[in-house]
Amino acid sequence: MYFDQFGNVLACCINTIQTLGSYPAQNLSEIWSGESARKLRAALAAGDFSLGCHDCHSSISSGNFNAVNAMFDQQVLDTPHQWVVENPPLPDDQRDPWPRMLEFALSTRCNLTCTMCSGYFSSAIRKAEGLEPLPEVYGDEFVTELRPFLEHVTDVRFYGGEPFLAPVNFAILDVLCEVNPSCKVSITTNGTIWNQRVQQIVEVLKPTIVVSIDGFTTEGFESIRVGASREKVFANLQQFSRVEGCKVSLAVCAMRQNVYEIPDLVRFANSNSLHLGFNVVRYPQDHSLSSATAEELTEAIAIWEELLQEQWSLEAPLLSQPGQENLRRVESILSEARGWLAATADQTSGIVIRSSSASAAQDRRRDWLELIAGLAGTSYDSDAALREDAFQLELSRLLSEFDLRVAPQDRALRLALGVAELCDHELGPVEVERFHLFAAAIDAAAVAPRISLMAGLPPALIAQGVINLDPDVLASRLDSFFPPERNHP
Structure with a gap:
């Protein structure tokens, strides 16, 4: 289970389409054994990637198998030996009732304003934009409810924000030190923090420390990871490396x-x-x-x-x-x-590639051009669906037509209902209401740039997400994945 900063519980950080549940509206046992989780498991067992697993499907289609984060069967092979000794495997005919992996992105507390990030993942960016910090969903009650899961888990991963700035992460790490110190722990950090508290955790749990480093030269590093000192991060990298049993690796945003x-x-x-x-x-x-x-x-x-x-x-x-x-x-x-x-x-x-990757991209472009042309009451150049550069030009032209022909106050709802028509079933009243919420989440003046950003995903997939996503967090998820433009420092 993957816990995001809004209280959503997901199968992974990418799949926001088929959410497993929402905390604290549901307890953790309900989420893990719920209908949404059962549907997703059944779909994947049948080789069906349509319930939000588009990213892995794209990587598999293009041959980039290392980018497939959901290869949990291979990850289990890396289980620490001591954990296996303490937790012998179940017979083949028995299913493990506990999740093997827990991933935590519980807090957006961060001290950097990385250029590829947004205020929905970094409190420092929100502060720079004059916004209040996001409310923190998880506290002591969550850690208490989580405790039996931590006793049985094999693999625990922490993300951010910056994990070493969030008290709830230290509370969970303390429980792991007590009840399951031999499990596999991974902490993805920006590498800016090394102190006695961090050192104590690292010495007990001997985690894998994944340091995010997106540039090697000082100029390259500090122009992307704004607020970080290249010299300090590389020095802290050495500090982590010196702890016996602690494994250090690098994560690069390409x-x-x-x-x-x-x-x-x-x-x-x-x-x-x-x-x-x-x-x-x-x-x-x-x-x-x-x-x-x-x-x-x-x-x-x-x-x-x-x-x-x-x-x-x-x-x-x-x-x-x-x-x-x-x-x-x-x-x-x-x-x-x-x-x-x-x-x-x-x-x-x-160049030899799997044709499905290029074909899927062309289908996506064609779907968007048909949608926007229909909303604008005009036609589009079919040749523009074939190439990315021509597609962007044609999409911009159609969006200009859309702006001319549709009143500003009607644009967001027109777009939302157009996306709704792509659903493969007749919508019920609750689902229709969700598309009205989707429209309300899009500022009328920002419809055109929103569409340009959304065009990286198939419109039918976005429709699926609107149906499945918790309405309470729809606006924040929209901004999270398709953020309004911000001036990078």
């Missing part, structure tokens, strides 16, 4: 702004035998490689291919086992970049 930084980050990780993973930035669109031009993608592919050729030529011990795994992750993201490049043109020579 995006348009750090294409040139990635080779040096990989070299640094390989030379220090550190595992390195990539998070592919999808939003905001101006950071996403999937929205990059053909020229940008061609250059990125060439840079990463050169890196792979250089690093694979090294022999052991110069290329360690972590280094080999890191290069395979580069190969995976390279495969995905080739898919994005192929999707920008009618034909791509010399």
Whole structure:
């Protein structure tokens, strides 16, 4: 179970379509055994990715298997030996009644204003924007209810905000130290905090510390992770590494702004035998490689291919086992970049990819053009559905027509009801009301830029999300994934 900052309980951080439940409206046992969870399990068992698992489906289709976060069967193989000794496996005919993995993104407390982030994940950004902090849903009662789950869990992961700034995270970590110190713990941190309290937790639980580092040079690092000192973070990286049993790895957000930084980050990780993973930035669109031009993608592919050729030529011990795994992750993201490049043109020579990735992108563009053209009462150029650059131009033209032909006060509702028509069943009164809430969540003056951001997802998938998402958090989730433009520091 993945607990987000709004009280939503999800199967993973990406799938906000098929939420499992909401805390504190439901207790944890109800959420884990509820109807929504059963539906999602049944769909995935049947190979059906339609209940919000679009991101994993996209990565699988493009061959980027390392980006598939839901490979829980492989993650169980990494279970600490001591935990297995203390918790022998059940017979094959018995199902484990407890979740094996718990993921916590409980608080948005953060001391950085990273350029790809938003105020829905960083309190520092909200402060810079003159907004009040988001209310914190989780407290002592949550930790008490969570305790039996913590006694049985195999794998616990903490995200942020910055996890080492949130008291609720320390409360959970203290319980783990008491009842389940041999479980696998991972903490994703921005690396800015090292103190006695952190050191005590690390020495007992011996977690994997995942340090988010998106640039290698001082300029590259500090221009993205605004508010962090490159020197201090790399020094703290060494502090974590010195704790016996503590494993340190790096997490890199791959995006348009750090294409040139990635080779040096990989070299640094390989030379220090550190595992390195990539998070592919999808939003905001101006950071996403999937929205990059053909020229940008061609250059990125060439840079990463050169890196792979250089690093694979090294022999052991110069290329360690972590280094080999890191290069395979580069190969995976390279495969995905080739898919994005192929999707920008009618034909791509010399590149072999799974055609489903480009085909799905074309279907998505065509669906959006048909939707907006219909709402504007006009037609669209069908050729524009084939290439990303032409699609953006055609979408902008249609949005201008939409603005001219639809009164400002009617735009949001017109869009919401247009999306509603894409549902594969007749909507009931409750579902219709949700689309009215969806319209209310979109400021009329911001409809056009919202659509431009949403166009990275199929419109039918957004319709699914409106039906399934808790109405109380609809507006905040909308801003979280499709944020209003903000001026980056």
